[in-house]
Amino acid sequence: EDKVVQSPLSLVVHEGDTVTLNCSYEVTNFRSLLWYKQEKKAPTFLFMLTSSGIEKKSGRLSSILDKKELFSILNITATQTGDSAIYLCAVGRFGNEKLTFGTGTRLTIIP
């Protein structure tokens, strides 16, 4: 059975701090790992990672994948109150379109 575990489950930091969110996985025929941000409604896409060691970056957010150690991290620098959300990690497999989601990390940024 596929497993995706995120840590921490929740995190509270002050505006301006840097945070690192973790996602580890166990999946057969790994294809990709995706990060999503969920505020009040549906998740919005952040990154898709398929290769180890290649950092993906979008503004203050960046993410990297380690396929040997089976984990990914999502970094957010200079956090803002608008970064407060649930961050979801999901893993996709070859031969199957389903995504398996992790538990999510609830991030709260205090002004």
Add this chain to the structure above:
Amino acid sequence: GAVVSQHPSWVICKSGTSVKIECRSLDFQATTMFWYRQFPKQSLMLMATSNEGSKATYEQGVEKDKFLINHASLTLSTLTVTSAHPEDSSFYICSANFATGENTEAFFGQGTRLTVV
């Protein structure tokens, strides 16, 4: 990017009634769509895979007769919660995959918040 539209965004119904939720891919065709359920402060739990022109594939523990899925066209999947009860109150989200370059990305509908009273 691809757009997935879900309707209604919220619904309140009486216990014992049925509720239908629609999920549409607006600018692409989706042979497969996915239905998720999310309880407060929890992650997305896959309920079923909706397959165009054939029966849906349900995850373990999800009642097929309770959550009816119909995927009659390449752009529409519906989830009907039959004989709804308060414990069915939840946030339901659909998604469809769309190929972007070499990879396939999941696009989500806006979600439907169901409250059964």
